[in-house]
Amino acid sequence: MLRADAARNLTAVLHAGARLLAEDPGTSMAAIASAAGVDRTTVHRRFANREALLSAVFQAKLDSAERVLDQARLVEAPLPVALHRYLEGIIPVSREWPVDTRLMMQQDPAARVRRQEQSARLDAFIRRALDEGYLRADVDAAWARTILDELVDTVAHRFPDLEPPRAADLVAATLLNGLGAA
Amino acid sequence: MLRADAARNLTAVLHAGARLLAEDPGTSMAAIASAAGVDRTTVHRRFANREALLSAVFQAKLDSAERVLDQARLVEAPLPVALHRYLEGIIPVSREWPVDTRLMMQQDPAARVRRQEQSARLDAFIRRALDEGYLRADVDAAWARTILDELVDTVAHRFPDLEPPRAADLVAATLLNGLGAA
DNA sequence: CTTAATTGCAACATCGATGATGCAGTAATG
DNA sequence: CATTACTGCATCATCGATGTTGCAATTAAG
Numbered sequence: 001m002l003r004a005d006a007a008r009n010l011t012a013v014l015h016a017g018a019r020l021l022a023e024d025p026g027t028s029m030a031a032i033a034s035a036a037g038v039d040r041t042t043v044h045r046r047f048a049n050r051e052a053l054l055s056a057v058f059q060a061k062l063d064s065a066e067r068v069l070d071q072a073r074l075v076e077a078p079l080p081v082a083l084h085r086y087l088e089g090i091i092p093v094s095r096e097w098p099v100d101t102r103l104m105m106q107q108d109p110a111a112r113v114r115r116q117e118q119s120a121r122l123d124a125f126i127r128r129a130l131d132e133g134y135l136r137a138d139v140d141a142a143w144a145r146t147i148l149d150e151l152v153d154t155v156a157h158r159f160p161d162l163e164p165p166r167a168a169d170l171v172a173a174t175l176l177n178g179l180g181a182a
Numbered sequence: 183m184l185r186a187d188a189a190r191n192l193t194a195v196l197h198a199g200a201r202l203l204a205e206d207p208g209t210s211m212a213a214i215a216s217a218a219g220v221d222r223t224t225v226h227r228r229f230a231n232r233e234a235l236l237s238a239v240f241q242a243k244l245d246s247a248e249r250v251l252d253q254a255r256l257v258e259a260p261l262p263v264a265l266h267r268y269l270e271g272i273i274p275v276s277r278e279w280p281v282d283t284r285l286m287m288q289q290d291p292a293a294r295v296r297r298q299e300q301s302a303r304l305d306a307f308i309r310r311a312l313d314e315g316y317l318r319a320d321v322d323a324a325w326a327r328t329i330l331d332e333l334v335d336t337v338a339h340r341f342p343d344l345e346p347p348r349a350a351d352l353v354a355a356t357l358l359n360g361l362g363a364a
Numbered sequence: 365c366t367t368a369a370t371t372g373c374a375a376c377a378t379c380g381a382t383g384a385t386g387c388a389g390t391a392a393t394g
Numbered sequence: 395c396a397t398t399a400c401t402g403c404a405t406c407a408t409c410g411a412t413g414t415t416g417c418a419a420t421t422a423a424g
Contacts, residue, residue, distance in 0.1 A: 003392060003399060026208040028381060039402050044383060139361045146340055147356060150332045158328050174329065176362025178355075179321045185369060185422055210411060221372050226413060 012036040013043055015096070017057045022098035022157075029053065051107055058104045058111045061097035065118055068093055074125040079134050080172075082125070087152065087168035094156035122148070134176070144175075151175055194218040195225055197278070199239045204280035204339075211235065233289055240286045240293045243279035247300055250275055256307040261316050262354075264307070269334065269350035276338035304330070316358070326357075333357055 002010070016036035020027040029050055033040040047053040068089035074082045104111050126145045129135045135144055151171045155162060162170065184192070198218035202209040211232055215222040229235040250271035256264045286293050308327045311317045317326055333353045337344060344352065 005392065006400060009401085024207075029383095030381075040382095041384085041403080042401060045401090048383090050382070133363055135361050136363050143341070143352065143356075144361050146336055147333070147361065150336055151329070154328055154332055159325070170325065174325075174360060176360045178358045178360030179317050179326050179329065180358025181315055181318050187422065188370060191371085211413095212411075222412095223373080223414085224371060227370085230413090232412070 009036065009038050009042065010046060013038065013046070013053075014057050014060050017053060018061065018097045018099040021054070021057065021103070022100060025100075025103055054104065055108045055111060057097070057099055058101060058108060058115075061093065061099065061101065062111060062114050062118065064093040064097060065090065069118055069121055074121060075128070079129055079132055083129075083172055084168055086125075087171050088164045090152055091156045091164045091167050091171075094152055095160065098157055148175060191218065191220050191224065192228060195220065195228070195235075196239050196242050199235060200243065200279045200281040203236070203239065203285070204282060207282075207285050236286065237290045237293060239279070239281055240283060240290060240297075243275065243281065243283065244293060244296050244300070246275040246279060247272065248296075251300055251303055256303060257310070261311055261314055265311075265354055266350055268307075269353050270346045272334055273338045273346045273349050273353075276334060277342065280339055330357060 013032060013036040017027075017032045020032055020035055029043055030040045032053070033043045036043075043053065047056065068086065072082050072086035072089060074086060076082075077085065101111075101115055104115070123141070123145055126135070126141050126148070129144070130137065130139065130141060148171075151174055155167045155171050159167065195214060195218040199209075199214045202214055202217055211225055212222045214235070215225045218225075225235065229238065250268065254264050254268035254271060256268065258264075259267065283293075283297055286297070305323070305327055308317070308323050308330070311326070312319065312321065312323060330353075333356055337349045337353050341349065
């Protein structure tokens with residue numbers, strides 16, 4: 001088991017890493033350690049190398065995202081309910097772990113697989129939305145899927161003061177109705 | 183004046199830089215030189231340092247974007263026409279220079295100012311769309327502005343096979359009407 | 365064709381980031 | 395409170411990226 005102060009430092013490093021790596025993927029481990037308020041060697045003791053640190057940050061984000069996907073009940077719940085519950089859950093996750101998961105695509109095969117599994121659940125959700133008529137039949141599923149992700153990231157990072165419920169409303173409304181006049 | 187082969191090499195380096203830096207902002211100058219088919223020292227002779235190379239890549243993108251903004255006639259042309267002309271022009275620019283201009287925010291003050299000037303022209307265009315009733319009155323201008331950029335980047339990079347006219351249609355339709363059923 | 369510009373290659377110096385280690389001090393836990 | 399885990403600090407080695415220079419070969423241009 002991990003000692004309490006060590007666990008605090010660990011999460012501080014992961015959060016600092018997620019934050020700094022989101023701003024600049026080339027951020028040094030020294031900068032991350034400093035932002036987390038620990039010595040550089042402490043980070044090196046916990047993580048064998050830079051790759052292991054990045055991997056841990058990605059795992060932390062994937063863990064949080066997976067909980068949201070589970071709780072949203074994307075398959076069973078009524079579609080509008082599931083959508084809103086997913087959005088309201090994933091927006092805080094995106095804010096807590098702002099690091100872009102596309103960074104890990106090359107490095108970490110295990111995390112990549114896990115990310116694809118989560119992505120597949122959202123793909124299925126989009127297909128369900130098409131089948132049930134919530135999205136127009138002529139809409140391309142890949143396009144809808146991509147826009148959903150982009151809207152989430154945008155509201156999460158570029159509008160950080162918008163509370164999750166209102167942010168979820170905004171994303172859902174924009175996705176379904178757009179911004180144009182009737 | 184620049185010798186013809188030198189000019190070819192220069193544009194090759196700028197394009198290779200834009201492409202590789204878009205994938206990985208930490209790409210080395212050696213990798214860029216190699217992708218451009220020239221020696222590393224050739225790049226160093228043309229650009230005093232890494233920052234100067236990045237700056238040149240950004241300038242190239244800003245030059246192309248500025249031409250598009252001018253030709254779109256965002257102020258004078260009827261709004262739907264201007265929107266479509268802008269989209270059809272900016273999507274190829276985004277593809278030719280896929281590098282993210284947010285990377286330069288810290289480094290290059292001159293480019294940053296220029297980027298803000300172009301951004302202001304699009305802000306004004308969004309305000310005009312609101313004033314003329316093409317966007318719903320309750321739509322936040324900053325949100326609309328951000329979504330416009332995101333849709334352009336997404337269609338440009340994630341759907342590279344979509345021809346500019348159809349890509350522009352898709353972006354405009356998604357922006358105005360969303361993806362939901364009526 | 366002659367000249368001048370440009371390039372590739374090899375070699376070198378420098379610098380920051382990474383990673384490891386020993387030790388003394390400190391703090392959590394039983 | 396005694397023990398053990400953890401940390402900070404100082405130090406060292408290594409590596410890749412950056413940047414420079416000299417020279418011979420090539421190639422565009424008048």
